[in-house]
Amino acid sequence: MSRIVLVTGGSFQGKTKYARESYTDFVVFDDFEMMLQKYIDEYRADCDSQDDVEQYICHKIDELIAYNKSCVFILKECGCGIVPMDKEERAFREICGRCGCYIAKRADEVVRLIMGIPQRIKG
């Protein structure tokens, strides 16, 4: 049976170590925020609307889930700071938030790492 997992948390909290040790036979998408940036960049060529970008990325996430049996998304918990001065940065953390919510909705399990300690918040 295929399972979808989201591992989140702040920077350097032990997300990768936890995911690699706990989900050995899963496909792991590490640093998924980098993938989000890649999707944003490839989409920006056509259109600039943030809602459209979000929709496009959610569609990409659906594809990843459909092609892979069981997978773990490792996504940094963004947005817990001051709203950045830079427009692109502001847009990125909002897109990261919305797409993170989408993965969390699709996920069977969501685990958040705090100083190396896993906190299971879904599933």
Added chain:
Amino acid sequence: MIITIVGGSGSGKSEYAQNLISALHESEYSDGRKIYLATMKCYGEEGTRRVARHLKLRENMNFETIEQTDFIDDIVASKNDVVLIEDMSNLAANAMFDRESQGATATKESIADSTNNEKADNEQSNNEKAAAEESTNEVLVSGIIEQIVSLNKKVGALVIVTNDVNRDSCGYDELTRQYIKNIAAINAAVFEMSDKVYEIVYSIGVRLK
């Protein structure tokens, strides 16, 4: 009763808060109003987009929207009503940066005055200025907390949306650091008086209290 929702940007805290207050309204306060207290001052295209997004999110939810960017306890409400405050960090920013623009004028005047004085006097005035700024921020924080206490006495239930702004880079200017410090103080006081506190992580509610 106070329920507080905290989370980062784009974490889904608004949606969570709206669902929570709607359930509360239906179950215990169906005779009263369901008030959406909007505190954000809308600037530019992004502000408009943000408001439009929130409007769409609460479309058909029968909220009565009241725009009040400061002194939120001035709104007319009763013990039958439930109020959603969206959000605390905008409320604090409005109070702080409005006061800041007034403060900037005062600073210019004090600089003009100080050029006529001896250097020793100048240093003393700087110390006094720092002390005055500290007490201004204390007054601001306690003022906002008082607004919440007073509004809570008027209404049936209060759901407060606030931001987690304390968990990233520390390379900020003094004014931003002061803002972060003020928000932290307000959040701590609000959490203290809340009956329930939820942290929202990518749309999932984690109960903190």
